[in-house]
Structure formats: C-alpha cells, structure tokens
Amino acid sequence: MSHIALFVKEKRRALGLTQERLAEMSGVGLRFIRDLEQGKETLRLDKVDQLLFFFGHTLGPIPLKGGGNGA
Amino acid sequence: MSHIALFVKEKRRALGLTQERLAEMSGVGLRFIRDLEQGKETLRLDKVDQLLFFFGHTLGPIPLKGGGNGA
DNA sequence: CGAATTTATACCTTATCGGGTATAATGTCA
C-alpha cells in the first residue's frame, strides 16, 4: 500500500469524513478517492495534489532510506 | 513552476545528464521528462515516482506552510 | 561567429484515467 493512500485514508478518517463527503469537499471524484485509497498507482499528479491540499499538504520528493541511485 | 519540476531539473544537471540520457537510465520516456521539466501538472503519479526513485527519492505528502484545511 | 549539442514545441496514435452509475461486499450499531 502506497504511502499516499494510507495518508489520505487516515486523514479522512481523522476528520470523520466518508469518501463521498471528501470527494464533494475536495473537488475530486468519488471514484478517484476510491481508487487512490485502494492503492492505485497510476493516478494523476494534479488530482492527488488537489486532494492533499485539502489536508494542508502537497506532493513533493522525499528522500529514500536505502537511496536508489547515488544522487 | 512546480517543486517537482525544479527538483528533477536540478538533480539531472547535478549529475551532468541530458534529458535523453536520463530518460534511458530512469526508464521513462523522453517526452515525459520534457513535459515534467516544462511544468506540466497532469502527469501520472507512477511515472513521476519512477523518475524520483532514480534520484533516491519518492513522492509523498509534504505539509504546507499556510495549511489549506485544518487537518 | 559557426557547428554541434541540447532543449522546446507540434502532430499523431494508442492506452487509460477520471468520472458516472450500478451492484456487491463489508462494516456499524440497535
């Protein structure tokens, strides 16, 4: 399960919102939230960002522990 | 310009790679990298993640300064 | 400056995402 999926699911529940209500409030489709929380990886960046914004966050690069390449 | 776009552009240059070379090495299309660095917002999450992984990073939620909602 | 390299932009095709709707599965609470 993706980090983002968990984040959204937890944040949503913390606010006591249903997926439907969150969809209305954040402006994305219900199906999108379902897909995201279900772990779909091929979502559109702007939509995810729109959702995260509702929770006071945005998408950004986070360093990996193990580091992929040496950059 | 999105945070991510700048991140990729800088990281790529820091490694002295051309867009073409980065495309080959990271496994995404050249056009994708072009679009991303050009600020396109409607990219797919998994592709961006794939690229960030090459730089030892991943996509994740980052707190906003001003905070959108009260979450 | 001129030549070569790199990046930006445009056009085209294929695959699929987002959204709607319907239905099934699951969870919640009396």
Add this chain to the structure above:
DNA sequence: TGACATTATACCCGATAAGGTATAAATTCG
C-alpha cells in the same frame, strides 16, 4: 440478528497522458 451506512468492484464513455517522430529554438563551445 437485521437495517442502514459505507466501501469495494465492475462496466461504460469522453478526454487526455505517454510515447514516438519531426522540427525549431536555445545553449554550449571551438
């Protein structure tokens, strides 16, 4: 337990992302 609310899954359609190719613009370097 049953009734209700919520979430998960499946199908359809329109819009568009991704990638390829070609060309123009910009950058680099002698």
